Amino acid sequence: MIKVENLQKRVPMAGSELEILKGIDLQIKPGESIAIIGASGSGKSTLLGLLAGLDEASGGRVIVEGTDLSELDEDQRALFRADHVGFVFQSFQLLPALTALENVMLPLELKGQVDARQQAEYYLGRVELGVRLDHYPRQMSGGEQQRVAIARAFAAKPAILFADEPTGNLDTGTGGHIIDLLFELNQQEGTTLVLVTHEKRLADRCQRRVYLDAGELVTGAAS
Amino acid sequence: MSMTATKMLARDWRGGELGVLVAALVLAVGLVSGISAFTARLQTALEQESHRFLAADQVIRSGGEIPRAWGEVAAEQGLDQAQTLTFPSMVYAGEDTMYLASVKAVSDSYPLRGELTYATGAYGEVLVAPRGPGTGKVWLDSRLFALLNVEVGDPVSIGEMQFTVAAAARTEPDQGASFFGFGPRVLMHMDDIPATGTVQPGSRVEYRYLFRGKPAQLTAFEKYLKPRLEPGQTLIDIEDGQPGIGSALNRAEQFLLLAGSLGVVLAAVAIALAARRFSQRHYDYVAIMKSLGATSGAINRLYGRSLLLLGAIATLGGCVTGWAMQELFFELFADQLPVQPGSSGSRPYVTGGVTALTCLLCFAWPPLYRLGQASPLRVLRRDMPLETRQSLADYALGLIAVSLLMWWYSQDWKLTLAVMAGLAVTVILGLGLALTLLRGGRLLGMSAGSIWRLALAGIQRRGTANALQVVIFAMAIMLLLVLLLVRTSLIDEWQTQLPEGTPNHFIINIAADQVAPIEAMLDANGITSEALYPMIRGRVMSINGEDLPRMEDTDSERYQRGSNFTWSDLQPPGNTLLSGQWWPPGTTQPLVSVEASFAERFELEVDDKVEFLVGATPLSAQVSSIRELEWQSLKPNFFLIFPPAVLANYPATFMTSFHLEAENKAFLNRFVHRYPTVTVIEIDAVMGQIRSIVSQVSAAIELVLGVILAAGALVLIAGVQASVDERMAESAILRTLGARRNLILGGLWIEFSAIGLFAGLLATLAAELSFYILQTYVLEMVYSPTPWVWPLGVFSGMLLIGCLGVFSCRKVVSSPPLAVLREL
Structure with a gap:
């Protein structure tokens, strides 16, 4: 359950302030999948960053799983992320010095999970990369790297998964596979899915879409 | 967090992220421990060498016997002991053949250090003796065999006792102790002294009590002795051993310390740069x-643990490197070393460890610590600026740490100050100058072609970063130049001190009527000698009417003291007047020219009136000049010079010095046979030793210079790498836009060599300043400007940085732009 109340974000810019988010109100139910859509610069990524506790709001509140993120400092938010949140990024954000297996193990190790290796192997198997455990990101295609990222996100069993343009760096065919994989796992794991995208195909797969325009939520329609 | 630091380091190592950081750390530790160990071992070796010249570790010299209790205390403290007693005495062979000899009686355990050598006949093969002659036996100086007309096995007598000639005495380790002795040597046993009846209270004798032991024992004994010594009793230890080699080696040691300190600074900069890039x-x-x-x-x-782990690995690696470095040196030069290198102990490696820890804490940790504050939002927004700005506190911390390390390492605040002054000038002038020059470059570039515009725009855009880079490069180049300058001036000085053909033999006690034939004999054998100087033994009695005390009545250096006089109409070569004037030739005025250190000891100034005693005849003279002379030139040198007319009526002997090649040594035998009353002092062996030590130390200096150059190169590489990412990204974009390979390489070349040019200029300026301070205040040598270093500094800066920069960025033109962009 995510509850957003009058969320604002302003950044100082050349003497004045730039208002990126102008008071957003939004509720996301457990297990729901929701797409945040909007033009470049509309504030989508900023909203995602705030929902995931990666950034601090200038005003308003974000309550995730009963925790008010605005009351946490960065370290407490980090612990919160470790327990509740998973990510899939446009640029994959795999650590280049780690193998596929090590990348997936990383968040599990951060949580101190003892069966990190088994879990990581299991989820890499689920994304059909069971035979490429020891490959480094640079030895993989974009689609394969994103599958590793998806395995990493689900392996930690997050309550909420945030995805930032997960198909943005992929061709149509590969993007399609990634979308299928994402929703399939989402369904099986019962995760809440919040994604930011331009892509209609991806947005259409979500139960709900919200439109951001110049920092304001324009419509919120159920699919 | 269960992800271990080891794992992360291993991953980073695979990723090639750690190379420069580890190399810099290993180098810092290796330099410090290697150079410390090297210096320590060389020092121990040279101390042993000096001990050899004393024939002991510690010596009490005394005009009479020392209290028996002292010997007992020494024995209690576990020191080994020996005694010698030296005195002049007539040696008789039969009724009418006799000769005044310098008799030295030695105890069984003499010598405690070094070797005593003898020969079975007058000029026979030289052998090492385990001890001196037994009771009832004497060893005679080779010359005495001819002078006394005796052979081995013949009887000779000293005082009331008769001895058997058992061998020829050749060398004693402490021979130099009585350099201008009083005649050929006779060695006898200490126990025979009473039977000769020659040593009576008031006799002119010199007792030497020799001690050998561990440093702690010696120090304890010295502490016991010091308050008990009476006037006329002197404690001699190693520092007094060899003043000649001493100054050269002190400077060499200072050089090595300087080199080590600079190495540490360089490595610290490299560590800071590498850590910054790493972070x-x-x-x-x-x-x-x-x-x-x-x-x-x-x-x-995580990063703290990684750093500690890295520190531990690098310390270990560095210690091994340092150990291997000095071991290799001693291995290579083992057979040329006059003595076995001592052991260095563990201190050098502790020093290395402390250096590693300090470098890590003060240079590597600050940027890594800031990693903890990195914003996670960067995963969404790659364009977020990096918070890598170094704070003033970081610089201050680094500066203090470097100064303390240098001071701790060199134990010399003047040296530390000299280097820090140079560095400060580099940084302050550097940032100002660099910013100004770079701005000027931009204006120039506006009207230039595209390759230049591109390069100069690059320099301008990264103004602050480039200025910082100029300063870092300048620091590295400056340190290297300083080292090069000091090394060159040291080696030059040593070479001029002992040039080929330096006199290596002295002849003294030449009678007036022997002067002409000896000159002729030397000439006939193609030996060029210095002029023959007359030598008169005299004594300073009073100054400006005030009588000087006798030696036994004073602790000061100012007492009635014997000295060698000479006369000369002309100012001898190698003598420089500090004050007063040289007399006109042929003067009959009672004047005297005094050597500077002698004048200082007796508090003499020009126009002072001094009374001397020559034999039993008084002589008074007025100080007309004070001279400085090169004692190291090994030419005949005198404290006191008079006009010839003043000394004309006093009995004089003559002396000279000359250079004799080793293969012409046989000449000496002929010479000694023909002039048995003349004393020949051979210092070629000692000089050979000085030469070999100097050449080894020079080799050590070259080796260290090489290692420091490597450290400098590392800084340059780390510095270039620090800016490579950004430049690569730009160049890759330019390539995507269709820029040709030559344009990009040319632009990079111009940009880097411009930075190198500015760095070289700055470095040379700061190096001259540091060099001046070092020469004047630390090494106490004469500073002279070094114009050759300017083109060297500037051009090598340009070339080095230019090449390194282009080399580091070569990938941008050799691999597809997309691959470059992706990797960044």
Whole structure:
């Protein structure tokens, strides 16, 4: 359950302030999948960053799983992320010095999970990369790297998964596979899915879409 | 967090992120421990060498017997002991053949250090003796065999006792102790002294009590002795051993310390740069870890542990490197070393460890610590600026740490100050000058062609970063130049001190009527000698009417003291007047020219009136000049010179010095046979030793210079690498836009060599300043400007940085732009 109340974000810019988010109100139910859509610069990524506790709001509140993120400092938010949140990024954000297996193990190790290796192997198997455990990101295609990222996100069993343009760096065919994989796992794991995208195909797969325009939520329609 | 630091380091190592950091750390530790160990071992070796010249570790010299209790205390403290007693005495062979000899009686355990040598006949093969002659036996100086007309086995007598000639006495380790002795040597046993009846209270004798032991024992004994010594009793230890080699080696040691300190500074800069780059490259890494839930504390712990682990590995690696470095040197030069190198102990390696820890804490930790504050938002926004700005506190911390390390390492604040002054000038002038020059470059570039515009725009755009880079490069180049300058001036000085053909033999006690035939004999054998100087033994009695005390009545250096006089109409070569004037030739005025250190000891100034005693005849003279002379020139040198007319009526002997090649040594035998009353002092062996030590130390200096150059190169590489990422990205974009390979390489070349040019200029300026301070205040040598260093500094800076820069960025033109962009 995510509850957003009058969320604002302003950044100082050349003497004045730039208002990126102008008071957003939004509720996301457990297990729901929701797409945040909007033009470049509309504030989508900023909203995602705030929902995931990666950034601090200038005003308003974000309550995730009963925790008010605005009351946490960065370290407490980090612990919160470790327990509740998973990510899939446009640029994959795999650590280049780690193998596929090590990348997936990383968040599990951060949580101190003892069966990190088994879990990581299991989820890499689920994304059909069971035979490429020891490959480094640079030895993989974009689609394969994103599958590793998806395995990493689900392996930690997050309550909420945030995805930032997960198909943005992929061709149509590969993007399609990634979308299928994402929703399939989402369904099986019962995760809440919040994604930011331009892509209609991806947005259409979500139960709900919200439109951001110049920092304001324009419509919120159920699919 | 269960992800261990080991794992992360291993991953970074595979990723090639750690190379420069580890290399810099290993080098810092290796330099410090290697150079410390090297110096320590050389020092021990040279101390042993000096001990050899004393024939002991510690010696009490005394005009009479010392209290028996002292010997007992020494024995209690576990010191080994020996005695010698030297006195002049007539040696008789039969009724009418006799000769005044310098008799030295030695105890069984003499010598405690070094070797005593003898020969079975007058000029027979030289052998090492385990001890001196037994009771009832004497060894005679080779010359005495001819002078006394005796053979081995013949009887000779000293005082009331008769001895058997058992061998020829050749060398004693402490021979130099009585350099201008009083005649050929006779060695006898200490126990025979009473039977000769020659040593009576008031006799002119010199007792020497020799001690050998561990440093702690010696120090304890010295502490016991010092308050008990009476006037006329002197404690001699190693420092007094060899003043000649001493100054050269002190400077060599200072050079090595300087080199080591500079090495540490260089390595510290390299470490700071490498750590900064390491942390920059880890920003994304940390952002991802934080997005996945790592807290800043966890990140700091992870990097802290990694750093400690890295420190431990690098310390180990560095100690091994340092050990191997000095071991290799001693291995290579083992057979040329006059003595076995001593052991260095563990201190050099402790020093290395402390250096590693300090470098890590003060240079590597600050940028890594800031990693903990990296924003996780970077995972969404790659364009977020890196918070890598170094704070003033970082610089201050670094500066203090470097100064303390240098001071701790060199134990010499003047040296530390000289280097820090140079560095400060580099930094302050550097930042100002660099910013101004770079701005000027931009204006020039506006009207230039595209390759220049591109390069100069690059320089301008990265103004602050480039200025910082200029300063760092300048620091590295400056340190290298300083080292090069000091090394060159040291080696030059040593070479001029002992040039080929330096006199290596002295002849003294030449009678007036022997002067002409000896000159003729030397000439006939193609030996060029210095002029023959007359030598008169005299004594300073009073100054300006005030009588000087006798030696036994004073602690000061100012007492009635014997000295060698000479006369000369002309100012001898190698003598420089500090004050007063040289007399006109042929003067009959009672004047005297005094050597500077002698004048200082007796508090003499020009126009002072001095009374001397020559034999039993008084002589008074007025000081007309004070001279400085090169004692190291090994030419006949005198404290006191008079006009010839003043000394004309006093009995004089003559002396000279000359150079004799080793293969012409046989000449000496002929010479000694023909002039048995003349004393020949051979210092060729000692000089050979000085030469070999100097050449080894020079080799050591070259080796260290090489290692420091490597450290400098490392800084340059680390510095270039620090800016490579950004430049690569730009160049890759330019290539995507269709820029040709030559344009990009040319632009990079111009940009880097311009930075190198500015750095070289600055470095040379600061190096001259540091060199001036070092020469004047630390090494106490004469500073002279070194114009050759300017083109060297400037052009090598340009070339080095230019080449390194282009080399580091070569990938941008050799691989597809997309691959370059992706990797960044």
